[in-house]
Amino acid sequence: xxxxxxxxxxxxxxxxxxxxxxxxxxxxxxxxxxxxxxxxxxxxxxxxxxxxxxxxxxxxxxxxxxxxxxxxxxxxxxxxxxxxxxxxxxxxxxxxxxxxxxxxxxxxxxxxxxxxxxxxxxxxxxxxxxxxxxxxxxxxxxxxxxxxxxxxxxxxxxxxxxxxxxxxxxxxxxxxxxxxxxxxxxxxxxxxxxxxxxxxxxxxxxxxxxxxxxxxxxxxxxxxxxxxxxxxxxxxxxxxxxxxx
Numbered sequence: 001x002x003x004x005x006x007x008x009x010x011x012x013x014x015x016x017x018x019x020x021x022x023x024x025x026x027x028x029x030x031x032x033x034x035x036x037x038x039x040x041x042x043x044x045x046x047x048x049x050x051x052x053x054x055x056x057x058x059x060x061x062x063x064x065x066x067x068x069x070x071x072x073x074x075x076x077x078x079x080x081x082x083x084x085x086x087x088x089x090x091x092x093x094x095x096x097x098x099x100x101x102x103x104x105x106x107x108x109x110x111x112x113x114x115x116x117x118x119x120x121x122x123x124x125x126x127x128x129x130x131x132x133x134x135x136x137x138x139x140x141x142x143x144x145x146x147x148x149x150x151x152x153x154x155x156x157x158x159x160x161x162x163x164x165x166x167x168x169x170x171x172x173x174x175x176x177x178x179x180x181x182x183x184x185x186x187x188x189x190x191x192x193x194x195x196x197x198x199x200x201x202x203x204x205x206x207x208x209x210x211x212x213x214x215x216x217x218x219x220x221x222x223x224x225x226x227x228x229x230x231x232x233x234x235x236x237x238x239x240x241x242x243x244x245x
Contacts (some may be wrong), residue, residue, distance in 0.1 A: 003110040005061055010102040013054045013073075020047025020093050021080035028085045044081045051077055051235035063112035064105065065144070067164065072101050115191055119183040124149035124172045124192070131232075141170050143226055151192065153184055166194040171228060178204030217242055 024043045027036040054072040059066045076094050083090035126147040147164045165184065174180055181198035185191040216238065225235040 001110070001113045002061055002063055003113050006109045007106045007134075008060060009054055009058045009061070010106060013051055013058065013099050014095070014102065016047055016051035016054055017080060017098055018075050019093060019160055020044060021077070021084040021091055021094070024081060025084040025091070026086070032094070044078075047081075048077045054131050058105075062105070062109055064108040064223070066105065068102060069105065071097060111188075111191060112187075112193070114186045115183060115193060119192075120153055120155070120193070122151055122153035122182050122184045122192075124151050124162075124180045124182040124194070125177045126180065127161065128176060129173065130163075141172065142167050143170055144168075145173055145208055147174065147180075149180070149182070151182060151184060153189075157189075160189060161192050162192060164192055166196075168226075170226040171219050172200065173222075173226045174200050175203065179203070185214060214242060 024036075024040040027040055027043075030036075033040075052073055055066075055069060059069065061166055076097055080091055080094040082241050083094070083204065124147070125183055128186045130146040144165065144167045147163060147166065149164050150159050151158045168174070175207060179201040181195040182192045183195055221230065221235055221238050221242070224230045230238065
């Protein structure tokens with residue numbers, strides 16, 4: 001189960017955030033800033049790099065988005081380092097912040113483990129693609145989107161609406177009416193994920209005789225729209241002109 005690995009890495013991550021701050025604060029208290037400065041800086045930098053690498057391992061193994069965790073990994077270690085010499089209570093505060101995040105993350109990953117082990121396959125018909133306020137591009141060619149879908153499962157239960165968060169290659173983000181393969185938790189139907197190995201079934205397919213240069217221009221327009229360079233209205237206008245030319 002992935003959640004056990006995440007839990008073990010999270011415990012190590014917590015230690016690598018808190019221990020350098022505690023050790024450095026002790027050195028400053030015993031030897032003073034002038035004598036301990038070099039050691040303190042080395043401990044701070046080494047601890048920051050080490051905890052960041054551990055969280056990188058967590059993010060790569062986690063089946064749940066860890067966007068908030070990246071903020072914690074970037075900010076909390078420095079906050080702990082600089083405030084621990086002022087008062088040990090600050091170290092307690094930052095330790096609790098990390099514990100709170102891990103307490104949320106590990107059960108979330110455990111739920112995804114259960115979903116992948118015992119979930120049932122279904123079909124999600126895309127009703128709406130919800131654009132984020134800030135375009136969530138994961139890397140140069142993939143972006144995260146929230147989809148409102150109507151879920152249909154093999155069980156004799158009526159179709160229902162749910163929200164699905166998934167990551168897509170730019171230019172391949174589903175459109176309303178498209179059908180995607182999903183995995184649904186039997187006990188919590190609102191918990192679902194997209195089955196990435198299954199292709200998106202497009203509601204409107206492109207003509208087979210579409211000229212290669214037109215198909216390439218359409219692909220570029222779609223990628224620009226998905227990246228946020230074009231609004232939906234600008235994309236629709238450019239697409240209409242493309243097929244009129």
